[in-house]
Amino acid sequence: MNDDDQRRRVxxxxxxxxxxxxxxxxxxxxxxxxRAIISAAQSAARDGDLAVDDVERAVEEAVRERLxxxxxxxxxxxxxxxxxxxxxxxxxxxxxxALEAASGYVDVELDLETGRRSSRGSAARxxxxxxxxxxxxxxxxxxxxxxxxxxxxxxxRPPGADSPPGEIVVSRGELIEIGAGFRLxxxxxxxxxxxxxxxxxxxxxxxxxxxxxxxxxxCIVKIHPSNFRVQGFTSxxxxxxxxxxxxxxRLPLIVDLGSxxxxxxxxxxxxxxxxxxxxxxxxxxxxxxDKLLGGPQAGLVLGRHEAVRSLARHPLARAxxxxxxxxxxxxxxxxxxxxxxxxxxxxxxxRLRGRTEQLAARVGAAVVPHDGRxxxxxxxxxxxxxxxxxxxxxxxxxxxxxxxxxxxxxxxGRCLIDLRCVAEEDDERLAVAVQxxxxxxxxxxxxxx
Numbered sequence: 001m002n003d004d005d006q007r008r009r010v011x012x013x014x015x016x017x018x019x020x021x022x023x024x025x026x027x028x029x030x031x032x033x034x035r036a037i038i039s040a041a042q043s044a045a046r047d048g049d050l051a052v053d054d055v056e057r058a059v060e061e062a063v064r065e066r067l068x069x070x071x072x073x074x075x076x077x078x079x080x081x082x083x084x085x086x087x088x089x090x091x092x093x094x095x096x097x098a099l100e101a102a103s104g105y106v107d108v109e110l111d112l113e114t115g116r117r118s119s120r121g122s123a124a125r126x127x128x129x130x131x132x133x134x135x136x137x138x139x140x141x142x143x144x145x146x147x148x149x150x151x152x153x154x155x156x157r158p159p160g161a162d163s164p165p166g167e168i169v170v171s172r173g174e175l176i177e178i179g180a181g182f183r184l185x186x187x188x189x190x191x192x193x194x195x196x197x198x199x200x201x202x203x204x205x206x207x208x209x210x211x212x213x214x215x216x217x218x219c220i221v222k223i224h225p226s227n228f229r230v231q232g233f234t235s236x237x238x239x240x241x242x243x244x245x246x247x248x249x250r251l252p253l254i255v256d257l258g259s260x261x262x263x264x265x266x267x268x269x270x271x272x273x274x275x276x277x278x279x280x281x282x283x284x285x286x287x288x289x290d291k292l293l294g295g296p297q298a299g300l301v302l303g304r305h306e307a308v309r310s311l312a313r314h315p316l317a318r319a320x321x322x323x324x325x326x327x328x329x330x331x332x333x334x335x336x337x338x339x340x341x342x343x344x345x346x347x348x349x350x351r352l353r354g355r356t357e358q359l360a361a362r363v364g365a366a367v368v369p370h371d372g373r374x375x376x377x378x379x380x381x382x383x384x385x386x387x388x389x390x391x392x393x394x395x396x397x398x399x400x401x402x403x404x405x406x407x408x409x410x411x412x413g414r415c416l417i418d419l420r421c422v423a424e425e426d427d428e429r430l431a432v433a434v435q436x437x438x439x440x441x442x443x444x445x446x447x448x449x
Contacts, residue, residue, distance in 0.1 A: 009052045010045045013038055016059050025063035037062045075406045075430055077399075079386065079418030081344045082376030084179055086407065088290040088297070089376075090421075094336025095295060095329040102328035121327040127334040128302060131262050134278035135285075137308035139301040139317075140330060144288035145187055146320035147299030148256055151284050153191045154314040155219040155252045155307075165192040166218035171204040171237070172197040173230060174223040178377060184223060184256075193218065203235045209245055219252045220245070222282075224272055226258040226377035243281025252283045252307060259378035260287035260300060267345055268292075268379045274302060283307040289330055291376040294339030296329040298322055344421045345374065345384065355419050355427060356387045363434045365389045370409075372420045388416040391438065398440035399433060406433050 016022060016038045026034055041058045044050035050058060074086055082088050091099070102108075111118040119125075121140055128138040141147050152168060168188055175197065177183045185195045196217070198208040209220065220242055239255060246253040261273040271292075277285045284307050289298030299320070301308060311317060322330075333339060353367075360367045370388035373379075388409070396415040399406040404426075409416040422430055 007046045010042050011052075011055050013042075016041075016056065019056060019060055021060040022063050025066070029063065029066060029068060033066065033068070034063060037066060072405050075404055075426055075433070076421040077406050077417040077419065077430070078409045079370060079372030079384065079388065079416075079420050080375040080409075081341055081372065081384070081421055082291050082374060082378060083407075083421075084376055089294045090340045091296065091329060092294065092333055092336050092339045094332040095339075098328040098332035098336075099325055102324050106324055106328070108324040108327065121322060124322075124327040124331040124334075127331045128300065131334050132275050132278065132302050134275045135302035136305040137303065139308050139312050140289075140322045140327060141299040141301065141317070141320040142322050142326065143297050143320075144256075144258065144286060144299045145182075147286045147301050148184070148254075149187060149191060150299075150311050150314065150316050150320055151254050151286060151301065152188050152193060152219065152221070153316050154311045155254065165194070166216045167194045167196040167212075167214070168219055168221050169196045169198060169209055169212050169217055170221045170223065171199045171208070173199060173201050173204055173234075173236065174221075174225055176223060176225050176227065178227055188221070202230050202233060204237060205235065206237050206241050206245060209237065209242065213245075213249050213251070217249065217251060219254055221254045221256065223256045224258055225380075226271075227380055229381050239277055239280035239282055246281075246283075253281065254284045254286065255282040256286045258286075258288060259291045259376065260289060260293040261378070262293065265292075265345075268374070268382055270382075271379055274300075278303060284311070288376075289326075289333075292341060292374075292378050293333060294341035295333035296326050298326050298330055300330075340421075340423070344372075347386070347420055349386065352419060353387050355424065356389060359417070359419065359427065359431055359434070360389045362431045363389065363391070363438060365391050368416070370416055370418050372418055384420065386418060386420050388418040389434070391415040391417065391434070392441065394441045395434070395437045398437040402433050402437055402440075404429055404433055406430060406437070 022034060038059055041050060041055050045052050045055050076083055076086055109117055109120045124140055125138045129135055141150060175185045188195050196212050198204060198212045222239060222242060242253055255277045257272050257274060257277060259271060261271050263275050264273050274285050274287055282303060284301055284303040287300045289295040289300055301311060356367050367387050368390045370386055372384035372386050374382055393410055393413050393415050396408050396410045399408055
């Protein structure tokens with residue numbers, strides 16, 4: 001039979017849509033997703049990559065296996081608590097339940113008592129104020145970068161003002177670049193303002209700020225360089241000193257802390273906290289919700305009432321506002337129980353070692369000392385002492401590609417499995433995954449012949 005005859009025998013779309021498995025699948029998959037599966041099988045048959053007689057079977061198998069979501073859950077065995085590539089903070093049980101509750105109709109902008117429209121996200125705002133007594137007001141936007149853009153925009157030039165955008169005074173040592181080449185000075189200048197750098201990379205003094213302030217200055221910004229440390233001959237200017245200077249020139253003081261630590265944590269002695277920054281005199285403090293706070297992606301703005309209200313009233317606030325799911329998860333994170341981030345940071349070392357030794361015995365491997373990390377731009381350089389199961393490096397790939405997917409750390413020719421961020425109820429799944437990956441690595445790469 002020639003190729004043209006083969007192509008004519010490929011089942012039509014209507015025939016494949018009528019298959020019982022496809023009809024059932026259309027209750028959970030969109031029409032576009034189902035038709036894409038069918039089209040792929042038909043194309044494979046026409047190209048000779050799939051036998052015509054196997055098209056129906058291939059379509060049935062594909063629709064049974066296809067899920068509406070392609071994101072895959074991953075067991076984080078790297079020891080990095082706030083892992084950006086894995087979605088940063090895993091949500092608490094309370095936050096996950098809140099997402100489910102908020103997935104339908106909810107009173108996000110409605111007062112059920114009066115039947116009138118209410119302020120969006122008021123419950124999450126109140127939860128933030130409960131957690132940070134030094135804050136007079138709070139605002140939640142969709143991420144930390146949006147919070148900084150909104151703050152700089154609102155302070156740099158009020159809406160409707162005829163004056164041109166002004167200058168933002170910031171220390172040269174705080175003009176950081178974070179992941180994927182994202183640079184905070186570029187972000188701030190995207191608002192039309194000019195970033196006025198002061199001081200040097202390693203040392204900035206109060207006089208540097210004072211000399212840079214002119215009639216064009218709109219605000220002073222202090223940024224915590226959370227993803228690196230400069231040590232040695234260094235100096236910077238604290239918030240309290242900048243507060244005095246800002247008052248002298250009637251300028252707002254914006255402090256971007258990034259990591260979202262609410263209160264001091266002895267585990268992270270050099271990590272600034274929101275409450276402390278507000279107490280020291282910041283008008284506005286900006287942080288992310290999905291780092292040390294342990295919540296969803298969000299930009300948190302806390303500070304003096306009028307400063308926060310000026311942001312909330314700005315037209316840009318509408319473009320960066322949070323949705324109902326984020327607001328629900330933030331509130332539940334703050335008012336619920338201990339978050340997975342807090343649990344991983346403050347893990348019981350005796351219990352962690354015991355679990356590690358049990359896994360090592362189960363899979364026939366050694367236990368080695370291993371330092372975890374905070375990650376996500378928090379606690380830069382702070383080790384989290386612990387242990388890991390050491391396996392050959394070639395186990396990492398089948399682990400990563402397995403079910404469940406497990407991400408381990410590959411270092412110095414070894415695959416290191418750190419249980420710090422693995423929930424204890426997942427220990428059995430992890431052990432089976434490791435054993436399966438070891439067997440796959442022993443067999444070597446699969447061959448297509």
